[in-house]
Amino acid sequence: MRRPGATAPNEVTAADVTADLARFQATILDQLGAVGLPTDGVLVDLDERERLLSILGGAVERLPEQDRGRSLYVSKMIVAAAVGLFDAALNYLWDETVNELRQRVIGYDLGYFYDVAILGAMRPYFTDATDLPRVQDVELLRACREIGLLSDVGFMQIDHVRYMRNHASAAHPNQVELTGLQLATWLETCIRQVITLPQDPITANTGRLLRNIKADRLDAAAVGATASFFEGLPTDRADTLAQGFFGLYTDAKRTAVVADNVRRLWPELWDLVSDDARYGFGTRYGRFQASADTDLATAARELLDLVDGAEYFPEKIRVVEIDAAIDALTTAYQGWDNFYNEVAPARALEALIGAQGDVPAALSDKFVRAIVKTFLGNGSGVSNAALPSYTLMLGALTPNQAGRALRAFTDPEVASLLSTSTGRRQWTSLLDVLEPKLTRSDDRALYDAVRAFSGTPGQLHRDSKIAQLAQPGRRHPRGRATDRRS
Secondary structure, three states: OOOOOOOOOOOOOHHHHHHHHHHHHHHHHHHHHHOOOOOOOOOOOHHHHHHHHHHHHHHHHOOOHHHHOOOHHHHHHHHHHHOOOHHHHHHHHHHHHHHHHHHHHHHHOHHHHHHHHOOHHHHHHOOOHHHHHHOOHHHHHHHHHHHOOOOHHHHHHHHHHHHHHHHHOOOOOOOOOOOHHHHHHHHHHHHHHHHOOOOOHHHHHHHHHHHHHHHOOOOHHHHHHHHHHHHOOOHHHHHHHHHHHHHHHHOOOOOHHHHHHHHHHHHHHHOOOOHHHHHHHHHHHHHHHHOOOHHHHHHHHHHHHHOOOHHHOOOOHHHHHHHHHHHHHHHHHHOOOHHHHOHHHHHHHHHHHOOOOOOOHHHHHHHHHHHHHHHHOOOOOOOOOOHHHHHHHHHOOOHHHHHHHHHHHHOHHHHHHOOOHHHHHHHHHHHHHHHHHOOOHHHHHHHHHHHHOOOOHHHHHHOHHHHHHOOOOOOOHHHOOOOOOO
């Protein structure tokens, strides 16, 4: 029997681990030095690694035992961190997060995810799980948030880890020094917000509904029950589900069962869909026509005719061109080498809307969101060559559009940008541009409150007074505005 405080003969103590790590460090650095390779700054200090290993167990304990056997990248993260490669550890942590999100997407509804994640003409080129790696990380996070696989809070926290992975991990050259506390905190965040996050009721019910639509024709009772479920949907979730229905119906491989079910459910959902989404479906119909996609255009027209949606058709073909230009700009902004690639689509969009900023009503909100985000940058900087175009387009905003731009901080993606130094700097410039355009009393009150806010811009959405001031006005009956011109 061991005396109190004694250790078993084969038990490994913290001191043993530290000694082993110190010996490994001395050995590997000696070998590097012997062949003339750098040794300074290669490995994180031993004290910092000890600190990480002492707190890492608490984070790992949150990972259910049944999930640990498949968490290969968590093991790689811990090993990399233990030997002093914190930047590589962060990269492995992100690999684990992305891998888990992809598995959740596959287990939920892959087609629904692609309908939400992939913009415009590229959608037909994403069909099965082998295409998932081609979805950019930023789009993976956005679509997972929109379909309910990530919460708004989870999205912002995971998006911060994504930002740090891009700017402080071994994925790209950098001089950022990471701490053990940061790594442990990010691991816990990924475990809580992705790996162990349960589906909320709306997400779970939506998944079941999508499976039922594909399985068999819905009877009257099922349609009635589904309509009741629709009544409880927030507007953003109704919009996302409508995108899924639209994708199902316009899919060239749809079955007759799917087509019948969507036709029965579409009118029940339509009353809950926002004007922005409705105009979006009308614009997609126009794009199908313009590109001579006859089958797609016919299917889209059938759905819109089913709900008397002719008022949401494009006013002219220019809408299609501007919509495509906004998509091209958004794609460039979210892709690699964005500072270079944003320039051409930014100038093209500027030319399309003209000096007066003539943006069709159908695209006004989408246009404002795109220009605000690109003007704010991506956290690490702004496309300086495209900035003059963004500034000119912001300068041409109408008072209504300026009010929408002022409320951009309520978007989780924008709130995440505003937590960065670049976002904060650009936000101040944005407010200067918007100030003379705000004519409505509610916009002025919100502007004054935003200017007086003592916290950082990334915290604006959490302030209850500001959140109340930022609430949009009441919707017109059936969700249709009386004047969409901005």
